[in-house]
Structure formats: C-alpha cells, structure tokens
Amino acid sequence: MPKFLYEALPCRVIFGVGSLERLSEEVEQLGAHHALVLSTPEQADEARGISERLGKKSAGVFAKAVMHVPIETAEAAREEAKRLGADCCVAVGGGSTTGLAKAIALVSELPIIAIPTTYAGSEMTPIWGLTAEGIKKTGRNLRVLPRTVIYDPTLTLTMPPSLSGTSGMNAIAHCVEALYAEDANPIISLMAEEGIRALAASLPIVVKEPRNLDARGNALYGAWLAGMSLGAVGMALHHKLCHTLGGTFNLPHAETHTAILPHAVAYNAAAAPDAMRKIAKAVGTSSAALGLYDLAIAVGAKMALKDFGLKETDLDRAAELAIQNPYYNPRPVTREGIRRLLDDAYHGRRPIETA
16 A cells, blocks of 8 residues: 555535525524625526525625636625625635635635535635636635535536536546546545546436436536545646636636546556546546547537637647646656647547557
8 A cells, every 4th residue: 555645625515405505504604694695697696596595694796707717806806805894705606606706715714605506626625726917827725615515416407518518527637637646645536536437427417318406416426526636636737738728718617628638638648557447447438538538529518629719829839838837747748749739639639548
C-alpha cells in the first residue's frame, strides 16, 4: 500500500428528493438571518422562488452570475451583499453561481449554502476562480467551501437534456483527473471511479427520459462524488486547457470540458495505465478515451471546439497559454503535443492515444 495523505473537507450534505424543504433551517443552523440569493439571469425566477421561501430570512436576490466569474461581476455582487447587510449567500444553479458566491466569500467570509441545479461539482470544493483582462485565475481557500450543500434531484428536472449531458461529462472530467492526480489517494480514487460509473450509467437515460427522477438522482449522486474528487486532489492537463479556453476565449464551460476530455485522456493514456483501466471499466469499454468520446456522442454533445466560436487562428495562442505555469500532469506537457491535441478537439475528431 503506497503512502498517502487524505484530508476530509468540512461540508454538510443533505441529499434526496424534497431536500429543499430544509433550506430555512439550514440558514438558521449557520446563525444567519439575511441570505443573499444568487443566480444567473436565466434562473432569476428560481432565485426569486427561493427568496420567497426564505421570507424574512432573505436579504434579496442578485441574479447576474455569468460564466468564469468576471471580476466586474464579482465586485458588483460583493457591493450588493454589503448594501443589503447579507450574512450568508444561497447559491442556486451551477458552477457560475457557486463561483460568484465563492468570490463574495473570498473577501468577506460570508458562509455559503449551495443548491446545485446542474452537475458542476464546484459546490464541493474550496477552489475559486476569477477572470480579469481575459485571464482566468484559480486558487484554493477553505473559506470559499460551501458550509452546506442541498442536493435535491427535483431541481435538475428543468435542466435541458443537452445541458444535462455536457454538465455530466464535466463532472466525469473531475473524476478522471482525480484518478491520475499527483496527490491521488485510495479513498478519493474509490469515489472517482464510482462517480464515473454512476454518471456513465445515468446520463444517457437522463437525456432520453428527462423526467426520470431516478436517473436524475443517480446522476446527481455521481456529480457529488465528482465534486468531492475535484475538491480533495489536484487536477491536471484537462482542467488547465479548459480554464485557458474558457477564461481567454469565453467558451461555454461544460461544453468545452466535454469536447476536451477524450483528447486529454488520450494524451495521458500511456503515462497513467492504472487510471485508464479504472476509467474504461467504469464507462464499460476497453478504451478510456474512446469510451468517453462515445459517451459524449451518446448524450448528444457537440465535440468540435469550432462549434463554440473558437477560431482556428486561436489555437496557437491557446497552446502557448496552456504551457505557461502548467498544472501537474502524468505525461510531460509540450507545446507540440498540446497544439496537436487542440487541433483534434477543434475539429471534433475521435481521439488517438499517443505514446
């Protein structure tokens, strides 16, 4: 048995159909009295519903969260929290909204209650991200880790099938990179493999039967495990590429993760054979990279970065940025290798495992 370090993150999780009914008492448990409810503009109605549910415990609604947490949006939300006298944040939605709550907590220490409506997983991590002048920077700080997470599968029923598929693939990416992380450990590896299995089994059903609450619940369970994996160990090349593409070129978050994942796995295949065996087993295929690509196709995902607005002339700059301050990766990161990987993802080709 190899030596390892495992550090449990302090987070309270409430899981199951109807869990949203516990929200008011969870605000009370934090000792809070004025919760600022956050969401994207698209989920403003849900945020207002949450605010009404809280009644006098709601300080108001800030429905301006956007992808990649632009610093301007973060500063506006921080000012609004101060103006309203908020003493906690309730983040309703996916990674964009949770990220905005973290941006507030980073400078104010306001506790966060996260209510995920996607499979993003960021609600289980102490990782924050902010985008300024076209560059997305990330960091880790326990003060941004949500204190309570309420997982209610009924809240994912409004997620369109197309977003369900890519959001779930994004969650799988967290599990995949946890399996070959520099600080991987047996406990997180168990969670990561189980997370891939649960998501791979449930996502095709969710896409075909959007009202299937059992499948929604299993996918949310997998996403929870993926978030645990993301929060406990470091990520690698895949996440570096996606942060670069998202922060610099404003590509959609989950869709970009979906398109990049099979190619990042193919790039690392020879350097992480044990992880590849576990991924392939969890997906139910003989090849990790091809299995993930085929799963993405099965859930209706677009697999070409060019479909998201990236230009072919952007690939050189993306490759240069990706090799600057690289994350740990099991295979050495080279500009030539990354440029080739990006070209394959740009065109949406089936991945090819390289030595």
